[in-house]
């Protein structure tokens with residue numbers, strides 16, 4: 001089957017959904033953040049703190065170029081990967097791009113439960129930061145994706161079933 005690429009904002013369930021999809025479809029799971037962490041032997045947080053966001057974005061772009069040769073994969077991506085227009089083009093070439101959408105409320109709730117600290121959200125007003133980042137990215141997620149799934153009120157199983165239902169139609 002064609003590769004599947006999962007995009008979406010932080011806290012929309014990309015990692016969990018990708019993990020389950022990879023199990024169900026017996027396809028290798030690759031997560032761009034984990035790939036970068038393993039390559040650099042640093043956590044995403046360390047990379048942001050020591051080297052800055054621009055450096056991270058370059059790593060993200062380079063990693064995507066390397067990973068674009070892979071076949072039969074579920075590619076889970078960092079929420080900001082669509083910041084770069086060349087990444088958008090490349091992601092669409094890599095495979096079927098699924099956008100996991102969620103409201104700010106859902107995102108806030110999911111992030112509270114998450115163990116991973118997001119460097120971009122170490123701010124006083126998290127909600128405001130999420131809203132402004134989301135606003136600046138919506139058009140990019142939309143341009144990048146072949147189809148979108150509204151995840152509000154859905155659990156991981158339901159999101160995955162929804163993706164599987166949509167896949168053959170494309």
Ligand code: S3P
Nearest residue numbers: 009010011033078079080118119
């Ligand atoms: C980021 C999202 C993170 C990670 C980094 C930057 C972003 O990934 O790549 O902290 O810019 O939205 P998740 O979407 O998996 O949290």
